[in-house]
Amino acid sequence: MTDRHDPAPYIDLKGIRKGYRIGTETVSIFADLDLAIAGGAFVAIMGPSGSGKSTLLNMLAGIESPDAGQLMIGGNRLDRMGEASRTAWRAHNMGMVFQFYNLLPMLTAAENVELPLLLKPLSGKERRLRTEKVLDLVGLAGREKQYPTRMSGGQQQRVGIARAIVADPGLLLCDEPTGDLDRKSADDILAMLGFLNRELCKTIVMVTHDPQAARHANRVLHLDKGEFAEERSAA
Amino acid sequence: MASAIRQTLVMTRANLLSLPRRQAISLSMSLSIALVVMVLAGFLSMAKGFEQALRGAGSPTVTVILGGGTYQEVGSDLPPNVVRSILARRSDLGVRRDAASELIASRELVVPVDVRQPGESLGQTMALRGMDLAGLSLRDGVTLSAGRPFAKGSRELLVGDRLARDFPAFGVGDKIRLGAVDWTVSGHFSAGGSAFESELWADLDAVRAGFDRQGEVQTLRVRLDSPAAIATLRDALSDITETPLVITSEADLYAGQSGRTADLIRLFGWPLALLMAVGAGAGALNTMMSSVADRTAEIAIVRTLGFGRLAAFASTWIEAVLLSLAGAAIGVAASWALFNGWQASTVGANNTRMMFQLAVTGDVMMTAALLGLAIGAIGGALPAIVAIRRR
Ligand SMILES: Nc1ncnc2c1ncn2[C@@H]1O[C@H](COP(=O)(O)OP(=O)(O)OP(=O)(O)O)[C@@H](O)[C@H]1O
Ligand SMILES: [Mg+2]
Numbered sequence: 001m002t003d004r005h006d007p008a009p010y011i012d013l014k015g016i017r018k019g020y021r022i023g024t025e026t027v028s029i030f031a032d033l034d035l036a037i038a039g040g041a042f043v044a045i046m047g048p049s050g051s052g053k054s055t056l057l058n059m060l061a062g063i064e065s066p067d068a069g070q071l072m073i074g075g076n077r078l079d080r081m082g083e084a085s086r087t088a089w090r091a092h093n094m095g096m097v098f099q100f101y102n103l104l105p106m107l108t109a110a111e112n113v114e115l116p117l118l119l120k121p122l123s124g125k126e127r128r129l130r131t132e133k134v135l136d137l138v139g140l141a142g143r144e145k146q147y148p149t150r151m152s153g154g155q156q157q158r159v160g161i162a163r164a165i166v167a168d169p170g171l172l173l174c175d176e177p178t179g180d181l182d183r184k185s186a187d188d189i190l191a192m193l194g195f196l197n198r199e200l201c202k203t204i205v206m207v208t209h210d211p212q213a214a215r216h217a218n219r220v221l222h223l224d225k226g227e228f229a230e231e232r233s234a235a
Numbered sequence: 236m237a238s239a240i241r242q243t244l245v246m247t248r249a250n251l252l253s254l255p256r257r258q259a260i261s262l263s264m265s266l267s268i269a270l271v272v273m274v275l276a277g278f279l280s281m282a283k284g285f286e287q288a289l290r291g292a293g294s295p296t297v298t299v300i301l302g303g304g305t306y307q308e309v310g311s312d313l314p315p316n317v318v319r320s321i322l323a324r325r326s327d328l329g330v331r332r333d334a335a336s337e338l339i340a341s342r343e344l345v346v347p348v349d350v351r352q353p354g355e356s357l358g359q360t361m362a363l364r365g366m367d368l369a370g371l372s373l374r375d376g377v378t379l380s381a382g383r384p385f386a387k388g389s390r391e392l393l394v395g396d397r398l399a400r401d402f403p404a405f406g407v408g409d410k411i412r413l414g415a416v417d418w419t420v421s422g423h424f425s426a427g428g429s430a431f432e433s434e435l436w437a438d439l440d441a442v443r444a445g446f447d448r449q450g451e452v453q454t455l456r457v458r459l460d461s462p463a464a465i466a467t468l469r470d471a472l473s474d475i476t477e478t479p480l481v482i483t484s485e486a487d488l489y490a491g492q493s494g495r496t497a498d499l500i501r502l503f504g505w506p507l508a509l510l511m512a513v514g515a516g517a518g519a520l521n522t523m524m525s526s527v528a529d530r531t532a533e534i535a536i537v538r539t540l541g542f543g544r545l546a547a548f549a550s551t552w553i554e555a556v557l558l559s560l561a562g563a564a565i566g567v568a569a570s571w572a573l574f575n576g577w578q579a580s581t582v583g584a585n586n587t588r589m590m591f592q593l594a595v596t597g598d599v600m601m602t603a604a605l606l607g608l609a610i611g612a613i614g615g616a617l618p619a620i621v622a623i624r625r626r
Pocket of ligand 1: 022029056
């Protein structure tokens, strides 16, 4: 399955322009970026530091908006949405995984995972059942009441993944999910992402510096100086 | 909307859960607000207590006639022939008369006296009031609490309860030197804690003789048939031209005095409290600002999960309001425990010592607490805005 033959890619970026204003100058990150990603793909994005990988991911998440261009995900034009609609869209359509887990330290593992469910009309019982189910899925059954600060990096990242998938979004955005982990834990996390991609059909966009991590993806893109270069595309 | 409220609740809960990690800083915010509340409550309860003391002293049917165009008893002077002329009138003055249809009236004279407690080098200035025996019946709410009233023509003192409590030298039967002569305490009286209780009462002629004020009368007290009869009295006495008369109800006389002093207390209290409020507000702001860094990270996290801006703002702000609410509660409770019923004294009417109790009443607590809350609400809004702006 390759997206180039797909008539309507899941993620479709056309002519994206994005820059940051620093003082009076505008530093351009992307001048005219195109990107199409098929539904169900597992894409790795690599590239030097400062090349705009996180900026791209934040645009896909609707956290930042492009200065110009078309940003379409699952048929929705994010570039045309206001801040509030993008926030609501985010709650229902994507999950994010971060290098440093971004868990709330004062909440337990289960409470952290439950957070996205609080944005949905679910009963407390339903929320608890779904929370337990995903914690079980990431191999943390029985650790519901543990605090993230008491967990290893690999365990914390599993909590992060559980939180990203608990509301069952179609899209997973991962910003260097293994950047803070040892090889063994990193491989576990990557295997888990592969599983979510194959078995639960999540579309995954993963930013990584690690060539071994990129190997788990079925498509690897190189971002440099605001342009993509395709490295490999697996069938 | 329902979702925004739920988001706010969730984030507020998370914020409150993290309070123990920010213990010192949260505590300092609450306590600085408690301090402001206490300062304001202190001043307001002082004004309130002072007011209550003087209010209680006034009766609407007792009228005070002063001479010399003044509202101050010590500055007043009624020439003897004016007093005689008033007392001799047979026409209707709107004033109560006894069985023999004589006016029920009390000629009075207030003399400041220095009272020295045994063992103390510094004396206190108190008000010694000389009056006719009828004066006792012309005071509403006054009851004898010990001993007996002063006897006509003798050097005896009837001492207000509040003075008697503070000065053990005023025990019934005790002798005490006032001016050049000794006086005997014949009894104590209670006046419901009003300003009267800060006075010493004695026979008019004994006071005149003891302080060489023969023939002097400052005020004449009479009881009206009704509060409205004051117009009749003013009308009837309008022919007296020797001295400009001031005819006022006792209630108005004391309210006027209490109003000025209570206003003065408030005049000092509010700016001081507001000044401290600015300080505490800055402290609260600083506290909240320093937790913004913390907060920004947390807000960024939940914002990426799809939590709204409003919830991020509201939860940060609610935390500030809750902390100031706790501070206000501490402040009010401490004020009540420390100040309520606290004896205070001031230089009251006639430049003599007047005692009263600080009164931390409901409206005093409410006003002080609201100021504390306002500080928190304003001091907490700015950091909350900063916190969401960063994301
Ligand atoms: N909010 C911002 N304001 C100004 N400049 C920014 C902002 N965010 C990112 N930049 C700049 O944009 C550029 C791209 O940043 P970005 O974080 O997307 O890079 P990256 O590829 O993720 O780098 P890394 O591999 O180090 O994470 C960098 O030069 C960065 O300094
Ligand atoms: Mg980055």
